Ligand SMILES: [Fe+2]
């Protein structure tokens with residue numbers, strides 16, 4: 001079971017690595033983000049841009065009944081949820097190590113992630129802190145507060161069912177992010 005799960009995660013990792021966003025995708029992105037926010041989006045590794053676009057497509061499908069403004073914030077959050085990772089770019093092999101360690105050593109991964117982002121712990125710190133960093137970067141680029149909150153919370157424990165609109169949007173974002 002756990003081996004199957006790791007295999008799935010690694011396949012997902014390799015697929016994302018070679019995927020590239022299409023011109024049409026980038027047009028949708030630019031209709032949701034201001035030029036400053038677009039610049040943030042482009043700071044991400046290409047495979048992360050593609051992952052973010054896939055998450056945006058998935059939440060767009062899953063949020064049909066939601067009013068237009070919060071829905072656009074959900075899409076913005078999907079596009080920028082991992083932008084904090086661009087603060088300290090992580091090497092390919094480090095990303096693969098994180099995938100494996102999260103499966104086998106989740107407690108340690110959390111502890112290592114609380115250190116300073118230097119030395120061998122750097123990739124673990126990025127994995128843990130990127131939601132907070134990304135939320136700050138997005139806020140500085142004028143992303144609306146609802147989208148910023150979703151970015152900050154995207155790796156938190158899932159919200160309780162029956163919460164408010166923000167919790168509902170967070171559930172959609174987390175579901176798409178875990179799948180893709
Ligand atoms: Fe993330």
Ligand SMILES: [Fe+2]
Nearest residue numbers: 051081082177
């Ligand atoms: Fe993600």
